[in-house]
Amino acid sequence: MRTPTSILASFLLLGCVAVGNIHAAEAGGNKVTYTRLADDVKGFEKLGVVHGKAQKAFGNQEKLREKAIAEAQAEAAKLGATTILITVDQFAPTPLNNVTVEAVAYGPGKGSTAVAKEEKPEEKKEAVTPTDPAKIETTRLADDVKGKTKLGIVHGKAMKSFGNQDKLREKAIAEAKAEAAKLGATMILITLDNFENTPLNNVAIEAIAFK
Known part of the structure; x- marks a missing residue:
């Protein structure tokens, strides 16, 4: 028979595993860039539509948006995408503050080389x-x-x-x-x-x- 202590321990362990999986997904998703400009994905191959959401009572909209975008990036990463074009970004306070993001996932396609280089100015290593x-x-x-x-x-x-x-x-x-x-x-x-x-x-x- 399981004691209350053992049940609590199992619950906490499952919680730790879940949090670990969330962070892993976010880490992978953050390798995917995002843009709101259609010109940035010209020449890229469309891979599908992805979504992200975040909510919290009295949550800061910027933090919620950051989390929602990260969730969409993680979903796009599973499709092999390198960037997402955000098409919907909606904040609402009902009943909790929440942000919903919808985006189109893109991967390198014919003619995308020049755009891809432009997306990574940090690689130039200029002062x-x-x-x-x-x-x-x-x-x-x-x-x-x-x-x-x-x-x-x-x-x-x-x-x-x-x-x-x-x-x-x-x-x-x-x-x-x-x-x-x-x-x-x-x-x-x-x-x-x-x-x-x-x-x-x-x-x-x-x-x-x-x-």
């Missing part, structure tokens, strides 16, 4: 000269960054109880610019700008840094 965040331009138009070099994805967030969303957005963009400046960027292309009021007014920004 980075930080720029002045105040001089970094902001755009929401993809045409404005044509011909520029992609440096990476940056984020910004700001929250305050009853905070004015314009002020919060300004602060979040400034945070993204500060992150981009460390990469030597001269411009950021905002690809996500989301305002929510759960439980505090907050703005989450995601952008691509270019020079």
